Amino acid sequence: MEWHHIATARRIRESESGAILRDWGGRIPVVLAYPNTYAVGMSSLAIHGLYRWFNVLPGVVCERAFASLGRRVQPTGPIVTLESQRPLRDAALVAFSVPFEMDYVNVISMLRRASIPVRAEERADGDPLIILGGPAVSANPEPLAVVADAIVIGEAETLLAPLVDCIANSWQQKRDHTLEDLASLPGIYVPLVHQGKRINRQWLEELDDYPTSSSIVAPLAEFGDMHLIEVSRGCGRGCRFCLAGHWYRPPRERSLGTILEQAREGLKQQDKIGLVASAVSDYSHIDELVTELRGMGAAISVSSLRVAPLSPILVRALREGGARTITLAPEAGSEGLRRAINKGVTHDDIMAATALVASERFEALKLYFMFGLPGESDGDIEDLLRVVAEIKGVFTRRVIVSLTPFVPKAHTPFQRAAMVPKAVLEERLSRIGEGLRQLHVEMRAESIDAARIQCVLARGDRRVGEALLAVPTLASSAWERALALLDLDMEEYLRERSPQESLPWHFVDSRVAAPSPPEDSDRIGASAIEARTSEDCILCHARAGEDRR
Numbered sequence: 034m035e036w037h038h039i040a041t042a043r044r045i046r047e048s049e050s051g052a053i054l055r056d057w058g059g060r061i062p063v064v065l066a067y068p069n070t071y072a073v074g075m076s077s078l079a080i081h082g083l084y085r086w087f088n089v090l091p092g093v094v095c096e097r098a099f100a101s102l103g104r105r106v107q108p109t110g111p112i113v114t115l116e117s118q119r120p121l122r123d124a125a126l127v128a129f130s131v132p133f134e135m136d137y138v139n140v141i142s143m144l145r146r147a148s149i150p151v152r153a154e155e156r157a158d159g160d161p162l163i164i165l166g167g168p169a170v171s172a173n174p175e176p177l178a179v180v181a182d183a184i185v186i187g188e189a190e191t192l193l194a195p196l197v198d199c200i201a202n203s204w205q206q207k208r209d210h211t212l213e214d215l216a217s218l219p220g221i222y223v224p225l226v227h228q229g230k231r232i233n234r235q236w237l238e239e240l241d242d243y244p245t246s247s248s249i250v251a252p253l254a255e256f257g258d259m260h261l262i263e264v265s266r267g268c269g270r271g272c273r274f275c276l277a278g279h280w281y282r283p284p285r286e287r288s289l290g291t292i293l294e295q296a297r298e299g300l301k302q303q304d305k306i307g308l309v310a311s312a313v314s315d316y317s318h319i320d321e322l323v324t325e326l327r328g329m330g331a332a333i334s335v336s337s338l339r340v341a342p343l344s345p346i347l348v349r350a351l352r353e354g355g356a357r358t359i360t361l362a363p364e365a366g367s368e369g370l371r372r373a374i375n376k377g378v379t380h381d382d383i384m385a386a387t388a389l390v391a392s393e394r395f396e397a398l399k400l401y402f403m404f405g406l407p408g409e410s411d412g413d414i415e416d417l418l419r420v421v422a423e424i425k426g427v428f429t430r431r432v433i434v435s436l437t438p439f440v441p442k443a444h445t446p447f448q449r450a451a452m453v454p455k456a457v458l459e460e461r462l463s464r465i466g467e468g469l470r471q472l473h474v475e476m477r478a479e480s481i482d483a484a485r486i487q488c489v490l491a492r493g494d495r496r497v498g499e500a501l502l503a504v505p506t507l508a509s510s511a512w513e514r515a516l517a518l519l520d521l522d523m524e525e526y527l528r529e530r531s532p533q534e535s536l537p538w539h540f541v542d543s544r545v546a547a548p549s550p551p552e553d554s555d556r557i558g559a560s561a562i563e564a565r566t567s568e569d570c571i572l573c574h575a576r577a578g579e580d581r582r
Contacts (some may be wrong), residue, residue: 038111038117041102043203044580045071046115046465050302051249053088054116057123060094061200064114064124064161068131068139070106071099071115075254077243078309079167084189087128087139090197095570098127098138108505109173110391112147113379121147124199130135131167132360134490135483137177138507142164144180151502153182153225158208162200162215168280170511171234173443173538176490176507179498181213186541188266188281190243194394196221212558222541225291233542240287242265246295250302257306258430259334264292264322268311270365273375276442276468279313280543289318293325305332305354312339314347323350337362341382345389352393358392360402365409366417373408375446383420387427397431400424404461405439405453414461418468425472433475436465438484442491444543448536452488455481482509489526494537518575 039307046052065083067074075081080097087095096114098121100106111407112121121127129140141151144163150156153163155517166185170177174184185192195218203211204440209225216223220235237243252258267281280569296306306326310316313335323346326333330353335347351359363383371378402417425432438458439493441450458481469476486507489497496519503515530536 038102038113042115042118043292044172045102045253048253049249052116053084055088055094057094057117057119060092060148061126061130061197062119062489063093063095063123063126063200064098065095065359066121066127066134066140066143067100068100068106068129068143069133070101071251072166072253072255072257073106074099074130075251076131076261077130077132077251078247078261079132081248081261082190082243082245083130083193084129084262087197087242090194092201093197093357098143100136100143101239106139108142108311111144112143119259122149122161125203126197127161127163129163129165129167130139131170131177134169134176134487135507137170137490137501138504140177141180141501142505144551147507153180155184156208160208160290162211164196165444168276172276172541172543173491173493173494174222174224174282174541175479175537176493176497176501181224182212184222184224185235186220186232188237189235190212190237192220192235193220195530204326213358215307225541231523231540231542234544236281236283236544237266237285240285241291244287244291244295246299252512255309256334258303259332260303261309262292262295262299263309264313264316265288266309270312270315270377273373273408273446274364274439274442276445281311282543283357287324287492288315289322290582292322294522296326296329296331300331304330305334307334307336310337311393313336314338314343319344320346323347326350327353327456330581340378340386343386343389348393352395356398357395358399359395360399361386361390363420364403365402365406366402366415366420367413370409370416372412374406375479378421384423384427387424391428395430397433398424398428399433399435401435403438403464405458407439407447407450409453411461411464414464417465418472421469421474422472426475430477433477434465434469436462436476436478438481439478440484440488440491443536443538444541447490449530449532449534451486452527455485481493483507483525485509485523486512492537493527496525 046515067080084095084097084397087093095118098114112118117134131140131445144151151159161571164183165181166189199211199214212223212226216226217220220233222232234242247261253318265286267284268282271537272278299306306366327350333350338364340363363378365374366375368380441452442448462478466476498513500519501520503518504511
């Protein structure tokens with residue numbers, strides 16, 4: 034192993050505080066792996082939470098590993114743990130946290146670089162167990178089913194102790210017996226064992242049972258200057274494009290007291306608190322929380338804001354805490370399209386939020402929009418430009434428009450919708466770009482090719498997993514060649530699915546139902562939206578009401 038990899042790991046670990054260093058003797062060694070850079074991974078509360086929860090289990094030592102300790106992911110070079118610089122092969126369990134589809138290829142690369150057989154069926158008794166979790170791979174496990182020994186479906190907190198018990202027993206039995214034991218646990222999908230069995234998504238009923246905040250001070254992380262705290266999980270708004278909003282139902286909140294207690298601990302080492310949620314501004318005690326944090330002397334940052342409701346107290350606290358840019362997400366320019374995607378934001382809401390932000394004199398306003406939404410027309414593109422022009426008239430400083438192609442995701446009401454053809458997306462992006470240049474507004478756009486690959490991974494089957502095994506990176510040309518070698522048609526994965534078609538993730542029971550079609554569902558098409566009713570959906574809305582009282 035090259036010395037500079039060990040030296041880099043030691044240098045990064047020495048920059049941190051709060052990491053847990055334990056001797057491996059007599060303990061079950063777990064490696065918590067993140068398939069992207071250290072800077073990105075250590076900005077994920079999932080990594081902080083899992084690291085803490087694994088290490089509090091008796092007889093466990095948990096260390097971290099990343100696809101890269103540098104600024105970019107490299108496809109070659111050894112992988113070592115941060116804490117003791119051990120190879121991944123030495124672990125009993127390698128647990129990957131995989132939040133994004135585009136990181137799937139990095140999971141495979143990390144296994145290869147660690148000399149661990151990539152295919153689950155090829156691993157022998159002495160190899161570590163490979164378990165995957167995270168919203169993307171949970172919602173549709175099939176693209177990585179060929180790789181995973183097991184996949185956690187849903188939220189992992191309550192599964193960790195029984196999972197480790199299975200690992201502890203595995204040292205005394207054959208690998209196939211361990212897989213059978215794992216398959217008996219609720220919410221654990223074992224591809225080599227399960228044959229069509231329905232797997233129920235697991236979710237944590239009481240968030241306060243597992244307080245989630247930064248467990249390690251990591252100055253070299255993307256948000257290394259702040260102590261991150263999860264304030265809520267899930268979202269009751271029901272935007273029809275949003276995986277997180279549907280996958281993490283029912284929406285739940287942490288108590289004000291729990292958040293403030295975590296903030297007091299965090300402020301002993303850092304002076305900025307980062308509040309994390311699907312929509313921080315929806316937290317039912319947001320004004321009280323912000324007032325208390327400011328009283329402690331904390332600067333405040335947030336992961337996301339809704340256009341409405343938008344608390345003036347929160348906005349002012351962000352500005353006083355040093356934020357120079359604030360981000361709002363109208364998602365679509367026209368009122369009709371926002372209704373169709375169930376965004377729940379009116380034109381008046383957008384302009385009121387803009388006026389509030391302008392009054393606090395932020396240096397820049399970033400606006401998030403999607404294009405290529407189901408039912409979108411040329412008129413909607415013109416409406417997008419008109420609303421940006423109106424915003425620019427109110428917020429006269431720097432305006433940045435960030436554009437993302439719509440990607441249909443599993444377990445959302447749009448899971449069967451087609452992705453708009455590439456030529457149409459390119460034409461609409463060009464039209465938006467031209468219009469924004471005339472308005473002297475900056476534009477940042479995500480790659481259309483990358484979005485198309487993401488759609489294939491989000492709705493793919495095991496054949497897509499075979500294509501993943503054949504590519505070193507997800508560059509568009511390499512991906513298309515891999516699909517062609519397997520005689521797979523990319524457009525087949527991007528097309529609309531009929532209501533009668535079975536979906537690759539049909540066996541994953543999210544245990545909540547999609548909301549009813551919107552008023553403007555006729556502009557989208559009946560088969561593009563899934564609407565169901567069930568007792569689970571009633572439970573979801575009932576719990577959402579309880580959590581907000």
